[in-house]
Amino acid sequence: MKLTEKATVRAFHRHRLGGTSLQALGFRGPESQVRRFEALCTWGDFSGCSILDLGCGYGDLKPFLDQRYEDIIYLGVDFLQEFVDGAQASHGHLPNTQFFHSDFLTAGLPEVDIVIASGSLNYRSENILHPWQMITRMWEAAGKGVVFNLLDAKIFGEDEVLCGYDIDEVSAYCKKLDAQTKILNDYLPDDFTVLMRKS
Template sequence: MKLLEKASVQAFHKHRLGGSNLQAMGFRGPDSQTKRFETLCTWGNFSGCSILDLGCGYGDLKPFLDARYDNFIYLGVDFLKEFVEAAQERLGHLPNTQFFQSDFLTTGLPEVDIVIASGSLNYRSENVLHPWQIISQMWKIAGKGVAFNLLDAEVFGQDEMLCGYIKDEVLTYCRKLDPQAELITGYLPDDFTILMHK
């Protein structure tokens, strides 16, 4: 992703700061976020695992996981400073919880058990290899697996900031890494989830 593209993403979210958390991150509402999180959690039992949340925003995934799993380590990363500061203020006091600002497109990431990305891979990029490079990076640092969602190009309309992906193309690529990679649809009209295990 080019510098100008990154600046556009920052501007997209900063323009929404001051509204609701969901609005700032581009979600339509709490129901769409909850359904995405619920679907990501069908990956399996996260208890006792280390989890990296790529594009964590305000850290909303953390309390969602807290209500379902025990004794996990949560690391949230986002490249927007305002998100990381707000997440740290809200949730940074919790045990086994850490937030840090980083551009995960260009910097190294810690090895963890599970990597999760909810909505953070949908930004447009002139680099046609962009999504595949990120998926490969996620897979490389994950000791147990990966769960992520993307917008469905067959349903999602044209947008200057976000883009959809063809489900079968993404699944085909992921099955080169994990032959048993699973595609989940039907929880939202314009979204799909990929689950991968090692």
């Protein structure tokens, strides 16, 4: 993404910081966030895994995972300092939890078991290779698998900041990396989740 595109994303979220935490993140409400998190969890058992959460926002995924799995090592990364500060204040006390302020689009990704991206790949970019480059980087950093969600282009309308993706196109690309890639698209009308595993 270009610097101007990143600035637009920052402005998109900072404009919403005066509202609720979910509004700041761009979620419609708590049900929308929970359904996305539940879809991510269909990947499998995260117990004992190290997890990298790209675009972690306020870190709400960590306590959600802690309620379902044991012994998770969680690294949350976001390029908005306000989100990282909020995540640290709310969840930094949880065991095996760290939050970092970094631009994961350009920074090196640490090697972990599972890489997660919930909503953070939906930003519009003039670089048509952007989503494919990020999926590949996530796959290379993950020892066990990758799970992420995207907006469905067939349902999601035009937006200056966000963009939707064609499910078939995403599936075809991901299957070049993992032939057993699965797509889940029955939990929200305009969202789908991609589940990838390394054998």
